[in-house]
Amino acid sequence: MKLWHSFLKELKLGSKSFYFYMELLMAVIIIVILTMVVPENFESKANEYIFLDLDSNFEEMFIDSIYASSDNVTLEETILEIGKDEFNVDLYETDEKRIYIFDNEVDMKKTAEKKKSLGVTIKLQDNGMFFDYYLQGYESEKFINIVKSVHVLDAVTMQAEYDKIPVKSLGGTQDVLTDRENLLPLFLYFNGSLMGLFIIAAYIFLDKGEGVIRAYAITASKVSTYLLSKVLLLSVTSLVTSFAVTFAVMGFDFNFLGLFILVLTSGFFVSIIGLILSSYYSNIMQSFGVLYILIILLSLPAIAYNIPAWNPAWIQAIPTHYMIIGFKEIIIENGDFMYVALTSLVFLLMSIALMPVATYRFKKTLTVGG
Amino acid sequence: MKKIIAIFMRDIKSNTRDFIAMYILLIPFIFGVIINLLVPSVNETTLNFAFIEGENPSQVEYLENFAKITLVDDYQALEERVNRRDEVVGIFNDDGLYTILVQGNESEQTNKFAKALLMFEQNDVDYKDANANIYDFGKTVNPMKSLFVNLLLLMIGVLGGMLIGINIVEEKVDNTISAVNVTPISRVGFIIGKSIIGLILPIYGSFALVYLTGFSDINVLQLIVLSLVGSFVGIVVGFFEGTKNTDIMEVAASIKALFIPVFGCVAAIEFLSDKWQWLFYWLPWYWVYKGNGALLANEATWSQIGLYSLFIMIPSVLVFIYLKAGIKKGLE
Numbered sequence: 177m178k179l180w181h182s183f184l185k186e187l188k189l190g191s192k193s194f195y196f197y198m199e200l201l202m203a204v205i206i207i208v209i210l211t212m213v214v215p216e217n218f219e220s221k222a223n224e225y226i227f228l229d230l231d232s233n234f235e236e237m238f239i240d241s242i243y244a245s246s247d248n249v250t251l252e253e254t255i256l257e258i259g260k261d262e263f264n265v266d267l268y269e270t271d272e273k274r275i276y277i278f279d280n281e282v283d284m285k286k287t288a289e290k291k292k293s294l295g296v297t298i299k300l301q302d303n304g305m306f307f308d309y310y311l312q313g314y315e316s317e318k319f320i321n322i323v324k325s326v327h328v329l330d331a332v333t334m335q336a337e338y339d340k341i342p343v344k345s346l347g348g349t350q351d352v353l354t355d356r357e358n359l360l361p362l363f364l365y366f367n368g369s370l371m372g373l374f375i376i377a378a379y380i381f382l383d384k385g386e387g388v389i390r391a392y393a394i395t396a397s398k399v400s401t402y403l404l405s406k407v408l409l410l411s412v413t414s415l416v417t418s419f420a421v422t423f424a425v426m427g428f429d430f431n432f433l434g435l436f437i438l439v440l441t442s443g444f445f446v447s448i449i450g451l452i453l454s455s456y457y458s459n460i461m462q463s464f465g466v467l468y469i470l471i472i473l474l475s476l477p478a479i480a481y482n483i484p485a486w487n488p489a490w491i492q493a494i495p496t497h498y499m500i501i502g503f504k505e506i507i508i509e510n511g512d513f514m515y516v517a518l519t520s521l522v523f524l525l526m527s528i529a530l531m532p533v534a535t536y537r538f539k540k541t542l543t544v545g546g
Numbered sequence: 547m548k549k550i551i552a553i554f555m556r557d558i559k560s561n562t563r564d565f566i567a568m569y570i571l572l573i574p575f576i577f578g579v580i581i582n583l584l585v586p587s588v589n590e591t592t593l594n595f596a597f598i599e600g601e602n603p604s605q606v607e608y609l610e611n612f613a614k615i616t617l618v619d620d621y622q623a624l625e626e627r628v629n630r631r632d633e634v635v636g637i638f639n640d641d642g643l644y645t646i647l648v649q650g651n652e653s654e655q656t657n658k659f660a661k662a663l664l665m666f667e668q669n670d671v672d673y674k675d676a677n678a679n680i681y682d683f684g685k686t687v688n689p690m691k692s693l694f695v696n697l698l699l700l701m702i703g704v705l706g707g708m709l710i711g712i713n714i715v716e717e718k719v720d721n722t723i724s725a726v727n728v729t730p731i732s733r734v735g736f737i738i739g740k741s742i743i744g745l746i747l748p749i750y751g752s753f754a755l756v757y758l759t760g761f762s763d764i765n766v767l768q769l770i771v772l773s774l775v776g777s778f779v780g781i782v783v784g785f786f787e788g789t790k791n792t793d794i795m796e797v798a799a800s801i802k803a804l805f806i807p808v809f810g811c812v813a814a815i816e817f818l819s820d821k822w823q824w825l826f827y828w829l830p831w832y833w834v835y836k837g838n839g840a841l842l843a844n845e846a847t848w849s850q851i852g853l854y855s856l857f858i859m860i861p862s863v864l865v866f867i868y869l870k871a872g873i874k875k876g877l878e
Binding site (some may be wrong): 194205310316371375479484 | 573584587611628633647664674675686719796797798803810
C-alpha cells in the first residue's frame with residue numbers, strides 16, 4: 177500500500193517534470209525518424225566492377241551469363257561519378273547485384289579501390305577465361321579461398337553440382353522483417369531498457385542532493401519502497417514510449433503481452449543495476465564514467481545483432497543480448513513467446529535477487545554525499 | 547589568464563577527487579582494447595559450420611579453409627546446435643549423402659553459401675587450381691575497424707561535452723556559481739576555465755585511441771584540426787546543457803536525447819542512400835564523423851578538412867551566439 181502511494185506520488189511529480197516530456201518528445205522523434213527517414217529496406221545490391229579484356233565471342237558469352245543469372249536484367253549506358261572522375265560504363269542490374277563494365281582497366285581499378293568493392297579483369301588464357309581479382313587487402317584468407325574456388329569448375333558443371341546438394345530444414349521460417357522493422361529492437365532496448373541505468377542514477381543523485389533520501393531515514397516508509405517507486409516510475413515511462421514507437425512502426429502486428437512484460441522486467445533489471453552502482457558514488461559526476469563505459473559495453477550485442485554470423489560466446493554473456501533477441505521475437509510473425517516469457521522471468525528473478533543488495537547499499541550509504 | 551588556469555585547476559582537483567581524471571585517462575584505452583579484441587574476430591567471419599565429430603575428418607579439414615567449424619557429439623547435438631539463435635549450418639551424412647542442415651530462418655545468402663562450399667568439397671575443388679589471380683590495393687585496415695574507431699572518436703568528443711554540462715549543473719545546484727560571481731574572475735574567464743576539460747578529453751582521447759588501434763600513419767595535423775573543431779561542438783553542447791538545465795534529472799534527459807542526433811548521423815552515413823544525406827547536413831556530428839572517416843582511410847584532403855571544419859563550426863557558432871545571452875543568465 178505504501179509502495180502504491182509512493183509510486184502515485186512519484187508518478188504525479190514525474191508527469192510534471194521536464195524529464196517526462198523529454199521522453200515523450202524523444203519517442204515522437206524516434207517515430208518520425210523510423211517512419212519517415214529510414215527507408216523500408218536498405219540498398220542491399222552488391223556492386224561489381226569489371227573490365228572485359230576478351231574477344232567478341234567470349235565477351236558475348238560473358239554478357240549472356242549475366243542474363244542467364246537472373247530473370248530481371250536491365251542494361252543502361254551511364255556515367256559513373258567517382259569523386260572528381262567520370263567514367264563511361266555499361267551498367268547491368270540484376271535482382272542481386274549491379275555489374276559495371278568499364279572500357280579500360282585503369283578506371284575499373286580506380287573505382288574498385290575508391291568504392292572499397294571487388295574489381296575484376298576477365299582475360300583470355302589457354303583458350304578460356306581467366307580472372308584477375310582486385311581486393312582491398314584486408315580480406316581474410318578464408319574469403320580469398322572462397323573467391324578462388326569459384327573459378328575451378330566451369331559454370332555449367334558448377335551449377336549442376338550445386339543443385340545436387342540436399343538441404344534439410346528443421347522447420348523454422350525466414351524472418352520477414354523489413355530493414356526498418358529490424359531496427360526497432362535496437363531502439364526498444366536502448367531507449368526503453370539500457371538508458372534506465374543512467375536515468376535511475378540521475379534520479380537518485382537528484383534526491384540525494386535535495387536530501388530526500390536522508391529524509392527517508394526518519395519516515396515510517398522503507399528504503400525499498402522508495403527505490404521501487406522510482407523503478408516503477410521509470411517503467412511506466414518506458415512502457416508508454418516503447419508502445420508508442422512499436423505501434424507506429426508495426427501497427428497492431430506484435431505481441432502486446434510480450435512487449436509489456438519484457439519492457440517491464442528488462443527495465444526493472446537495468447534500473448536495479450543502476451541503483452546498486454549509484455550507491456557507490458555521491459554524485460552523478462563521479463559515477464558518470466562508469467555508467468558511460470557500462471552503457472558502451474552493454475551496447476556490444478547490438479553489433480552481433482547486425483552481423484548474424486558473428487556471435488561469439490562472450491556476447492551471449494551480456495544480458496542486453498537477450499533483450500534485443502526478445503524484442504525481435506515480439507515483432508516477428510510467429511515469434512517465440514516462450515523465449516520472451518522465459519527471458520522476462522529471468523530478468524525478474526535477477527532483479528528480485530538483486531533488490532536486497534540495492535536496499536542494503538542504500539541503507540548503509542544513506543548519508544554519503546547527501 | 548592566471549585566474550582561468552585557477553578555475554581549470556580547481557576543476558581538475560575536484561575531478562581527480564571524483565575519479566574523472568582517471569577515466570579521462572582510461573576511457574580511450576578501454577575503447578581501444580575493445581576494438582582490438584573485437585575486429586579480428588568480426589573480420590574472420592564468413593560462415594559457421596557444425597559437424598558430428600569423427601564422421602568425416604577430412605571434410606572438416608577441407609572446410610576449415612573457408613569457414614569456422616564447431617564439432618558436436620551426435621546428430622541430436624547437431625540439431626540442437628543448428629537450432630540455436632545464431633547462424634550455424636550443420637553438415638551430416640544422411641544415408642551416404644552429405645546434407646546441409648539448416649534451421650529454416652537463415653538468410654538466402656547463408657544457404658547459398660553453405661551449399662556452394664559443400665559442393666566444392668564434394669567435387670574436390672582445390673582453390674590452388676583456380677583460373678584466378680588475386681591482387682590487392684595494399685589496404686590493411688578493415689573498414690569495420692575504421693567504423694568502430696570513428697564511432698568511438700565521436701563518443702569521446704560527446705563525452706567531453708556531457709562532462710561540461712553535468713559539471714555546470716552541479717555547480718549550479720551546489721550554489722558555487724553564485725560564489726564565483728563575487729570573485730575577481732570574469733564570466734569569460736570562468737567559461738574558458740570550464741571549457742578546458744572539454745578540449746583536453748577529445749584531443750588526448752583521439753590521439754590515444756588512434757595510436758592504440760594502429761592508425762599511427764594518419765595525418766596528425768588533420769587529426770589535431772578535426773579534434774579541435776570537434777571539441778568545440780562538445781563545449782557548446784556542454785554549455786547548452788549546463789545553462790538550459792537546472793537539475794541533474796534535466797541534464798540526464800538532455801544527455802539521453804543527445805544520443806539520437808549523434809547515432810542518427812552515423813546511421814545516415816553508413817546505411818542511408820545519398821538522396822537522404824542532406825537531411826543531416828545541419829548536424830555538426832555528421833561532418834565530424836565524415837571527416838574522421840576520410841582521415842582514418844588516409845584519404846582526407848586539406849580542402850575537405852577545411853570544408854568539413856566550416857560545416858562543423860557554423861552551427862556550433864550559431865548556437866554559441868544564441869547561448870551567449872543565456873549563459874549570463876544560466877550561470878547565475
